[in-house]
Amino acid sequence: MNTTAEQLRVLDALLPEWLEDSRKEAAFGEVASYIPELSKAPHSALGIHILDKNGSSASAGDCSLSFTLQSISKVFTLILALMDNGEEEVFRRVGMEPTGDNFNSMLKLELVRPGIPFNPLINAGAITVTSLIRGDSPAEKSKRILQFFRSLAGGVELQVNEDVYRSELETGNLNRSIAYLLVENGVLGGSVEDVLSVYFRHCSIECTCRDLARMALVLASDGIDPFSGGRLIPRRYVQVAKTFMITCGMYNASGEFAIKAGLPAKSGVSGGILTLVPGSLGIGVIGPALNAKGNSSAGVHLLERLSRKMDWSLF
Ligand code: GLU
Numbered sequence: 001m002n003t004t005a006e007q008l009r010v011l012d013a014l015l016p017e018w019l020e021d022s023r024k025e026a027a028f029g030e031v032a033s034y035i036p037e038l039s040k041a042p043h044s045a046l047g048i049h050i051l052d053k054n055g056s057s058a059s060a061g062d063c064s065l066s067f068t069l070q071s072i073s074k075v076f077t078l079i080l081a082l083m084d085n086g087e088e089e090v091f092r093r094v095g096m097e098p099t100g101d102n103f104n105s106m107l108k109l110e111l112v113r114p115g116i117p118f119n120p121l122i123n124a125g126a127i128t129v130t131s132l133i134r135g136d137s138p139a140e141k142s143k144r145i146l147q148f149f150r151s152l153a154g155g156v157e158l159q160v161n162e163d164v165y166r167s168e169l170e171t172g173n174l175n176r177s178i179a180y181l182l183v184e185n186g187v188l189g190g191s192v193e194d195v196l197s198v199y200f201r202h203c204s205i206e207c208t209c210r211d212l213a214r215m216a217l218v219l220a221s222d223g224i225d226p227f228s229g230g231r232l233i234p235r236r237y238v239q240v241a242k243t244f245m246i247t248c249g250m251y252n253a254s255g256e257f258a259i260k261a262g263l264p265a266k267s268g269v270s271g272g273i274l275t276l277v278p279g280s281l282g283i284g285v286i287g288p289a290l291n292a293k294g295n296s297s298a299g300v301h302l303l304e305r306l307s308r309k310m311d312w313s314l315f
Contacts, residue, residue: 014309015048018302019047022305023061024298026289027289032271032290038068041270045061045062047065048061048302068204068268069207069272072272076241078244079238084132087240098254103251106178109185119248121245121266128187138197160204168203169197208284212282219241219278220282242278243264245264249264252294263277264276264278267300271288272296273296273303
């Protein structure tokens with residue numbers, strides 16, 4: 001199979017059956033409930049959208065379902081922080097290594113010196129990165145983030161889901177603890193509540209699989225919007241983001257996903273997964289029921305099968 005358009009035609013026919021097969025995996029997962037509002041998501045939903053640079057697409061399942069980006073937003077706030085501050089400044093405050101700990105752990109902030117977060121995709125790292133986004137107020141920072149995400153999604157009017165935002169604001173005490181430890185370690189400056197409000201808001205930006213695929217396609221195109229031809233992200237920062245997605249994007253199953261699917265990916269506790277085939281495809285998946293590692297159980301099953309069948313692995 002040569003062109004992506006041919007691949008997508010084949011996939012459009014095959015996807016519904018593969019998706020229904022993967023949907024069964026949802027039975028082994030649980031919808032996240034530590035942010036109470038997230039627990040309302042439909043347990044067995046599964047949807048996928050795949051988009052190429054010419055606008056051809058294939059999709060199946062519950063593609064119209066809206067969900068919040070959650071940790072998927074961390075990839076793009078990292079990119080914006082790099083664009084605002086440059087690599088040197090960002091990596092003075094956050095490391096480049098996987099932790100092996102939970103995404104919301106603060107263990108290593110105390111155990112390992114200097115007490116900077118291990119990487120930008122765990123909560124400690126993402127909160128730190130969020131604090132580096134330029135803007136005179138939390139509202140301005142949030143606005144810049146939303147505008148940047150909208151441009152990556154092709155101008156779609158993405159919005160913050162205020163119910164999810166409030167739900168996390170009210171219950172996010174673990175993230176509060178992390179942020180205070182970061183202040184203590186001299187990593188974070190300013191008001192903790194201000195930083196967290198910006199962080200919770202970007203995690204609460206609502207999207208569909210199609211929006212994820214569109215955002216992923218910009219990464220697959222090395223930072224260029226393939227439809228307008230305009231550069232949205234410097235190529236170097238796309239390299240940095242894709243590398244973190246391989247090493248830390250799928251929580252503590254990043255190694256396993258790299259072996260089984262071989263694609264840069266980022267998942268979130270809403271059950272979304274953003275992934276891409278560099279140079280050709282952007283892919284968005286939603287499947288709210290999460291496996292023990294915190295990734296969409298049906299979504300991971302579907303992506304691993306797809307990558308194997310289509311020979312997408314980079315390695
Ligand atoms: N907003 C979530 C949190 O901070 C994001 C977690 C995730 O998706 O991994 O807990």
